[in-house]
Amino acid sequence: MTFFEEINNDSLAGVALKNINIKKAVISYFANTGNSTIADLCKELALSAPKVNNILNDLLADGLVKDYGKVESTGGRKPNIYGLVAESAFFIGVDVKKTHINIGLSDLKKNIIKYTEHLPYQLANTQESLDELYELIRNFIKSLKTPKDKILGIGINLSGRINYTTGNSYNAFHFNKKPLNKIMESSLGIKVFLENDSNAMAFGEFSSGVVNGEKNVLFLNVDYGLGLGIIINNQLYYGKSGFAGEFGHIPMFKNEVLCYCGKKGCLETEASGNYLLRMFKEKLASGLASSINRDPKNIQLEDIIKAVNQDDTLAIETLADMADNLGRGIALLINIFNPELIVIGGSLAATGDYLRLPIRSAINKYSLSLVNVDTKIQISQLGEKSGVVGACLLSRNRVFNIA
Structure with a gap:
């Protein structure tokens, strides 16, 4: 059985389960550290050289790991160095x-x-909207040259x-008793990892964007709504139930405007x-004038941006009026x-310094x-791409248990 078959086999137990977890640990080590020797892996994983060698042989056979040749040494026999093969596995972010x-x-x-x-897509809490999302994802998969069995996870924000x-x-697609990710997996045929959009955007920006x-x-995900992704000591912070970051629902104003959460x-x-x-x-x-030349009823947020x-x-x-309110929050x-840094993301980040x-x-x-005085305020570097980057990386990390 190949690694790709093992990783999707929920019935593994005993030695087989232990081995797949060791393989994940090896891949996780390469992902975090880069190319390494067998001695490095033995030390990190507290395993014998023969065991690590057997695991590496399996991963080499499956194409996930490559022998990159001899490493420079100060004396004695030069050890081989091993590392990941980039095109051996893939992840989709939505x-x-x-x-x-x-x-x-x-x-x-x-x-x-x-x-x-x-x-184009219209999000609604309906089966029709969910089916349309499936179709968009399937069409994307069909457009790829990548074999479907090498796609190990789909992150959906x-x-x-x-x-x-x-x-x-x-909130979205909340009309079934079963977990939504399991319903999606049944339809798409690939393991699905759900994430709050602001958390995924935060992780994408933290991993590959403006964070240095x-x-x-x-x-801050400033879009139609207002979300918050929190990273503390390099890790996403979720809170007890996974719902940390409901920044937009802090009760700050005495108004009669009904929020979608049901409160004012x-x-x-x-x-x-x-x-x-x-x-x-x-x-x-x-009666105030604007350069937007269309019926006010049809104006969208994109038009204002x-x-x-x-x-x-x-x-x-x-x-600017909206930004002053946001600045108070x-x-x-x-x-x-x-915090050391606050990143402004979401669709309104496209207005740059007009918002910042x-x-x-x-x-x-x-x-x-x-x-x-020590908090920097910066606009997202990845822009719209941050959520997809975060979804891809988080699904990769969760497949391989990468910390």
């Missing part, structure tokens, strides 16, 4: 947005091989409350894309977490100066 999806493929060495963004350990979604050595990072006064009701869209339409209705970047005064002013986070500068101003106004 970032599900309100009106589109982004989807990509990565290899075993974290390289993004293919990436497609803004595939959804907004709202996700428990990645159980595979349950409590910082260990404690907050990632949430930060998200005055610091999100939905708020920006609502306020912009209200200002147009009051484009208008901001084209120096539309009304769009810029409305965004971020000031609260800084006072609590004292009012946020920075509000932070200076509302947070403790002694606390915020």
Whole structure:
């Protein structure tokens, strides 16, 4: 039985289960450390040289590991060095947005091989919407040159409350008793890993984006809603039930605006894309002018983002008002977490300094100066791609138990 068959065999037990776990540990070590010798693996895994040699032979036969030849040595017999084969295994990342999806493929060495963004899609809590998502993923798989049996996992990001350990979604597609990831696996034929979209975006940015050595990072997903990914000491922080980061639902305002969570006064009701869209339409209705030349009923968040970047005064002013509200919330986070870095991501990050500068101003106004002075505020480097990168990497890490 090959590694690819073993890894999807839930009935493994005894020696077979122990061996597959050792193989995962070897792959995890290569992923974190890079190419290594048998002696390095023996020391790290506390295994004998014959056992490591047998495991490596199996992984070599399956094409997951390669012998990269002799390593330089100061004396004696030069040992062989081994490492991963990038094209031996692949992972799909799917970032599900309100009106589109982004989807990509990565290899075993974290390289993004293919990436497609803004595939039209309408997210709804219905079976029809779920079936449409399946079809988009299947079409993407069909477009690949990669054999399906080498795709070891699909990471799927959804907004709202996700428990990645159980595979349950409590917002999107929440109409079955079985865990959503198991339902998806039955339909797609590949292991599925669910993740909250903000967490996946945070992990993608932390692993391959603007983060440069910082260990404690907050990632703000500013889209139609408002999400937060928390990284503490290089690790995603989930909380007790996996729901940490519900930043948008901090009760900060005394208003009568009903949030989608069912409560009033949430930060998200005055610091999100939905708020920006609502306020912009209200200002147009009051007689203020904008360069957006269409029926206000048909204006989308993307239209306002484009208008901001084209120096539309009304769009810029409305965004600045929203950013001031958001900055108040971020000031609260800084006072609590004292992070090294805050990354602004999500669709509104495309407005760059039009968003960042009012946020920075509000932070200076509302947070403790002694606390915020060491916190950097940066715009996401990966942009829309961050969620797909994070989904690919997290699915890879969970298949191989990579810490």
